[in-house]
């Protein structure tokens with residue numbers, strides 16, 4: 001792990017820290033600028049905690065305009081920036097450098113509008129994945145891409161990583177479930193791409209931005225698709241004496257034209273680890289498990 005080399009931080013930027021902090025303080029409210037080392041520590045890594053760097057500062061803007069002001073300032077001053085959602089990335093995407101300013105969207109956590117007629121919701125980038133489903137669940141809808149971290153991860157982070165989960169076999173990953181974005185480019189320019197319905201006219205810039213890992217700008221708002229929740233779907237668990245048989249079962253199900261709402265595979269090691277933790281009663285003599293959820297199945 002330690003073999004991975006980070007780029008050397010720019011000593012000239014670090015030497016200018018007091019002036020940079022003063023510049024940032026002019027752009028956001030006092031409680032939106034974190035500068036004390038103790039308070040910077042939570043931002044020194046994402047979920048890949050093997051790599052840690054305390055950033056120059058953390059800014060937590062509340063509006064798109066504040067994000068734009070901070071990005072414009074950092075671009076003019078030549079200060080690197082690291083966008084951050086909830087910090088659950090497992091690949092170090094939100095890991096900062098000592099000469100970088102982390103821009104977190106966690107204060108931007110409002111659901112702006114739910115439009116059932118068009119089956120969309122407009123949300124701020126810091127809203128958690130599960131909160132979107134939480135907002136529409138009582139009306140029989142849900143937001144489909146469901147990373148296992150959905151309780152904590154933000155929709156902005158999901159967009160940057162094109163995240164997916166168990167429901168993505170049937171409903172697609174993040175890129176299939178976003179119709180519009182408001183974002184700020186690294187020079188501070190605010191842009192809107194896509195629209196409020198599928199396949200907006202013009203170039204497919206959503207395809208470029210979704211999955212770009214925060215390298216092209218900071219997402220501040222998203223218009224997401226919300227779907228009718230499946231009726232009567234419940235998971236069924238199958239144990240297999242050989243992993244190959246589980247694989248063949250997956251191929252046979254898909255080959256028969258059945259697309260389950262969700263389908264997950266666990267190998268023997270995963271079964272043992274999960275059983276040890278959750279005591280779910282998994283069949284411990286199975287070499288592989290399939291957990292399959294089929295829409296409309298009667299249990």
Ligand SMILES: Cc1cc2nc3c(=O)[nH]c(=O)nc-3n(C[C@H](O)[C@H](O)[C@H](O)COP(=O)(O)OP(=O)(O)OC[C@H]3O[C@@H](n4cnc5c(N)ncnc54)[C@H](O)[C@@H]3O)c2cc1C
Nearest residue numbers: 085086087088089093147148154156157158160164214219
């Ligand atoms: C227990 C656990 C389970 C997980 N399960 C899954 C899973 O099932 N499927 C899956 O795909 N992933 C999974 N992940 C990984 C992670 O949760 C996802 O990648 C998630 O989308 C990250 O969201 P975040 O808000 O935490 O983003 P962060 O970790 O904060 O950032 C991730 C990347 O996105 C960028 N970014 C964040 N916010 C923005 C923004 N507003 N604009 C532009 N760029 C931004 C950051 O710079 C960084 O590069 C899991 C992680 C954990 C810890």
